[in-house]
Amino acid sequence: xxxxxxxxxxxxxxxxxxxxxxxxxxxxxxxxxxxxxxxxxxxxxxxxxxxxxxxxxxxxxxxxxxxxxxxxxxxxxxxxxxxxxxxxxxxxxxxxxxxxxxxxxxxxxxxxxxxxxxxxxxxxxxxxxxxxxxxxxxxxxxxxxxxxxxxxxxxxxxxxxxxxxxxxxxxxxxxxxxxxxxxxxxxxxxxxxxxxxxxxxxxxxxxxxxxxxxxxxxxxxxxxxxxxxxxxxxxxxxxxxxxxxxxxxxxxxxxxxxxxxxxxxxxxxxxxxxxxxxxxxxxxxxxxxxxxxxxxxxxxxxxxxxxxxxxxxxxxxxxxxxxxxxxxxxxxxxxxxxxxxxxxxxxxxxxxxxxxxxxxxxxxxxxxxxxxxxxxxxxxxxxxxxxxxxxxxxxxxxxxxxxxxxxxxxxxxxxxxxxxxxxxxxxxxxxxxxxxxxxxxxxxxxxxxxxxxxxxxxxxxxxxxxxxxxxxxxxxxxxxxxxxxxxxxxxxxxxxxxxxxxxxxx
Amino acid sequence: xxxxxxxxxxxxxxxxxxxxxxxxxxxxxxxxxxxxxxxxxxxxxxxxxxxxxxxxxxxxxxxxxxxxxxxxxxxxxxxxxxxxxxxxxxxxxxxxxxxxxxxxxxxxxxxxxxxxxxxxxxxxxxxxxxxxxxxxxxxxxxxxxxxxxxxxxxxxxxxxxxxxxxxxxxxxxxxxxxxxxxxxxxxxxxxxxxxxxxxxxxxxxxxxxxxxxxxxxxxxxxxxxxxxxxx
Numbered sequence: 001x002x003x004x005x006x007x008x009x010x011x012x013x014x015x016x017x018x019x020x021x022x023x024x025x026x027x028x029x030x031x032x033x034x035x036x037x038x039x040x041x042x043x044x045x046x047x048x049x050x051x052x053x054x055x056x057x058x059x060x061x062x063x064x065x066x067x068x069x070x071x072x073x074x075x076x077x078x079x080x081x082x083x084x085x086x087x088x089x090x091x092x093x094x095x096x097x098x099x100x101x102x103x104x105x106x107x108x109x110x111x112x113x114x115x116x117x118x119x120x121x122x123x124x125x126x127x128x129x130x131x132x133x134x135x136x137x138x139x140x141x142x143x144x145x146x147x148x149x150x151x152x153x154x155x156x157x158x159x160x161x162x163x164x165x166x167x168x169x170x171x172x173x174x175x176x177x178x179x180x181x182x183x184x185x186x187x188x189x190x191x192x193x194x195x196x197x198x199x200x201x202x203x204x205x206x207x208x209x210x211x212x213x214x215x216x217x218x219x220x221x222x223x224x225x226x227x228x229x230x231x232x233x234x235x236x237x238x239x240x241x242x243x244x245x246x247x248x249x250x251x252x253x254x255x256x257x258x259x260x261x262x263x264x265x266x267x268x269x270x271x272x273x274x275x276x277x278x279x280x281x282x283x284x285x286x287x288x289x290x291x292x293x294x295x296x297x298x299x300x301x302x303x304x305x306x307x308x309x310x311x312x313x314x315x316x317x318x319x320x321x322x323x324x325x326x327x328x329x330x331x332x333x334x335x336x337x338x339x340x341x342x343x344x345x346x347x348x349x350x351x352x353x354x355x356x357x358x359x360x361x362x363x364x365x366x367x368x369x370x371x372x373x374x375x376x377x378x379x380x381x382x383x384x385x386x387x388x389x390x391x392x393x394x395x396x397x398x399x400x401x402x403x404x405x406x407x408x409x410x411x412x413x414x415x416x417x418x419x420x421x422x423x424x425x426x427x428x429x430x431x432x433x434x435x436x437x438x439x440x441x442x443x444x445x446x447x448x449x450x451x452x453x454x455x456x457x458x459x460x461x462x463x464x465x466x467x468x469x470x471x472x473x474x475x476x477x478x479x480x481x482x483x484x485x486x487x488x489x490x491x492x493x494x495x496x497x498x499x500x501x502x503x504x505x506x
Numbered sequence: 507x508x509x510x511x512x513x514x515x516x517x518x519x520x521x522x523x524x525x526x527x528x529x530x531x532x533x534x535x536x537x538x539x540x541x542x543x544x545x546x547x548x549x550x551x552x553x554x555x556x557x558x559x560x561x562x563x564x565x566x567x568x569x570x571x572x573x574x575x576x577x578x579x580x581x582x583x584x585x586x587x588x589x590x591x592x593x594x595x596x597x598x599x600x601x602x603x604x605x606x607x608x609x610x611x612x613x614x615x616x617x618x619x620x621x622x623x624x625x626x627x628x629x630x631x632x633x634x635x636x637x638x639x640x641x642x643x644x645x646x647x648x649x650x651x652x653x654x655x656x657x658x659x660x661x662x663x664x665x666x667x668x669x670x671x672x673x674x675x676x677x678x679x680x681x682x683x684x685x686x687x688x689x690x691x692x693x694x695x696x697x698x699x700x701x702x703x704x705x706x707x708x709x710x711x712x713x714x715x716x717x718x719x720x721x722x723x724x725x726x727x728x729x730x731x732x733x734x735x736x737x
Contacts (some may be wrong), residue, residue: 121598405587406590408584408587409574409584409587409588409589409590411554411555411575411576412553412575412580412581412582413576413601413602413653414575414577415575415576415601415605416576419605422605422607423590423593423601424590427590427591428591430592
């Protein structure tokens with residue numbers, strides 16, 4: 001088919017964009033460089049915090065997902081929808097919100113202080129875990145909720161007829177589902193947390209709480225030791241690459257399109273203990289997710305009026321980077337989604353960490369030009385590669401469906417090449433296309449990763465500028481910038497997603 | 507000498523269909539037989555969706571065997587999904603004339619005349635979701651007319667319609683085919699359809715396509731493979 005030929009060019013481009021920086025990293029690392037004690041500590045800490053983050057997210061998700069699967073209440077569907085929001089929420093915004101709730105000066109600490117108790121200490125491992133659970137608990141809940149919805153309704157009916165007591169019911173119906181679903185959820189979250197950078201940057205640090213990604217950044221920015229950065233990048237590549245391969249083998253590629261999960265009609269859970277447990281789980285999860293965001297909105301509204309000019313300039317950069325990244329991502333994703341191997345190529349983005357790619361690109365550019373001048377370009381390219389797996393995963397099924405349903409009609413009409421795209425394929429993939437573009441734009445808008453390697457004072461994106469304001473303790477301005485960034489991220493997602501639904505019948 | 511299938515062997519996995527017959531021009535032939543016997547496979551070979559393992563497909567002596575589906579003198583109606591749901595009737599039908607974004611006034615005119623012929627006058631700008639099942643069938647027939655190909659393959663095109671609507675559509679198809687002097691092959695599992703519109707019938711059973719037979723004769727004295735199916 002012609003689309004195979006079309007897919008070769010973007011596939012080659014993606015492979016080159018990934019392979020060349022990696023080659024640069026390997027060459028620079030030289031293979032012989034050994035790891036210092038601090039690097040081993042970073043490696044151990046990375047694995048340990050990812051393990052704990054995944055474990056906590058999964059354990060806490062069980063009661064919450066169970067409650068959502070068997071309780072009907074006003075706002076349930078909105079809550080489940082909100083569970084999808086952390087994915088497009090800028091990390092730095094969430095961290096500001098978490099600080100407002102759990103920080104030294106946060107709501108909880110103030111309360112404890114009034115009671116004469118010591119304030120919370122958020123920095124370090126506990127803060128990293130808190131942020132990782134904030135981002136990944138919703139994902140775990142949605143994965144488990146899907147598992148619960150997929151249990152055939154007849155099993156619950158049968159259990160009710162047999163009069164099975166709650167523990168037996170859990171053991172024979174729910175536990176087998178959890179045994180199938182939990183390992184996948186755990187592995188996904190573990191892998192995501194391995195390449196955590198922005199969280200470790202803001203809440204971690206120091207010899208006790210440094211991840212490999214953070215160590216790459218420190219080698220780069222503080223010591224300007226490119227050899228060490230390259231060695232660490234190799235370590236990170238091996239780590240995330242291995243985890244991703246295991247994930248792909250055991251679980252298959254992660255789909256972004258989890259439904260609302262239907263409510264199961266069940267005949268258990270009427271005891272007061274079960275009710276209390278369910279209400280408490282849902283309330284706590286709701287508060288845990290909403291309070292930080294709410295505090296960002298409230299505090300930001302005050303600071304929004306007099307934002308420094310630097311914030312507006314950075315916002316302009318961010319919008320430009322996000323749009324460029326979206327364009328590149330979609331231009332690569334559509335042809336890649338139409339070819340089987342294209343989807344595999346697109347998955348490369350999932351297995352690579354942004355800082356590894358960034359290090360490689362820096363090494364590539366350095367001999368020829370001043371890499372710092374390319375900060376925004378490198379950022380949008382890396383962002384596009386990161387969003388690529390999600391975009392191809394969203395587009396591919398619609399593309400296959402269009403061909404399966406209407407391919408023969410199009411053949412019969414002699415629709416080939418561009419006219420096939422124009423009349424059949426683009427209209428049929430419009431919705432996932434809009435969704436993917438929204439995802440790519442929001443992810444790029446909120447990304448605080450590779451930009452920080454390359455940034456100079458003149459070229460900051462909004463997340464970076466916000467980070468700098470936080471570092472300078474200009475909390476009012478940081479809060480205003482956070483609200484602006486939150487609005488921009490959710491706004492671009494909403495706009496593109498809405499655009500994808502334009503003209504479609506309700 | 508119209509459509510000739512010459513020692514044709516079509517394979518699909520373990521399944522094999524042998525076809526060796528010809529149907530005259532301007533005839534209306536039903537293709538009848540048990541389900542799974544290979545009726546659709548036969549159509550796939552004639553329309554170019556399946557490449558035969560052996561033999562040739564000839565139209566008026568022209569070898570079609572290696573031509574792509576869009577480049578054959580064949581227009582086809584499938585059981586469903588004949589029209590793109592994201593387009594209006596006019597856009598759907600217009601694709602038979604031009605692949606451009608906008609139709610020329612002459613083409614536009616042509617589309618409207620054909621729509622009027624099938625009883626859809628003034629509905630050019632309707633979306634597919636606003637149409638009833640009967641109207642969708644009519645729109646699909648309109649495109650068949652606009653495609654202006656001499657050989658029509660109809661794969662149970664009206665099986666989703668109720669009996670009254672179906673017989674109305676069949677009559678319309680027969681009248682249009684007569685007017686256009688088209689040669690029609692129509693898959694059906696309903697002998698009454700064959701009786702109603704198709705003087706000739708091809709029997710597809712036990713891996714073989716044979717015929718054409720006189721429809722009335724075939725249905726009155728069916729061979730064992732067909733009588734088992736008809737019951």
